[in-house]
Amino acid sequence: MAITLPQLAAACVFALAAAGFCAPASAATEHEAHPKATKVLKEKAKADAHKKNKKKKEEAAPVVADEPEPDITDTVVAEYSCELNNKVTIYTNEKDEGHIALRWKNRLHRLDRVGTTTGAQRFENPKFGLIWIGIPSKGILLDSKLNRQLANECKKPEPAPQMATAPVEKKEG
CATH class of the missing domain: 2.40.128 (Lipocalin)
Known part of the structure; x- marks a missing residue:
């Protein structure tokens, strides 16, 4: 049985992928990730959590303005x-x-x-x-x-x- 060149190339790519040489960048573990990228992602997650907490607090506690009540006599x-x-x-x-x-x-x-x-x-x-x-x-x-x-x-x-x-x-x- 003769193996053609495209079949051989496909087999090599499959073998390399199975060995982990062609793994996508997102599959890298935390200790393999770049330290600056990890720091930026952590800061972004912290900022997003802060925004969500701030929004929840604003909705939970209505703003009370110090406005005097209107006079309702003769109304x-x-x-x-x-x-x-x-x-x-x-x-x-x-x-x-x-x-x-x-x-x-x-x-x-x-x-x-x-x-x-x-x-x-x-x-x-x-x-x-x-x-x-x-x-x-x-x-x-x-x-x-x-x-x-x-x-x-x-x-x-x-x-x-x-x-x-x-x-x-x-x-x-």
Whole structure:
């Protein structure tokens, strides 16, 4: 049986690979790796772990700003019931239409009006990252810092219908 040149070359490559002469660079063990490369990889892993821990801490502990609570005397109160049993209370003042006070999770926040082209009412508090968007049928509360919804499908409870009564005729007598 005659062996051709390509068959012989393939057999040599296979034999060399089996002996470990053609092993890929990633297969090198730690003690064979270059010391600088090992140091760089360890520093990168440490930095990545630090970033993850920092992000977890930021999400776990909300930032509390030292902002005084707004004055809600002489205001009109509108309570909203939202999905997932969340509650939002809006305090508006007829004298100051540029601001509202919003109660969310037992904290009162002052939000400033932001103009819109759609006719929706938009109020923001950049320090806390709160955004309230109100349209006639519902409202939504957003967290711009965490890019998520806090309360959706917020609606005012409908007033109980009142029965009309027929006028009572007075008897003369």
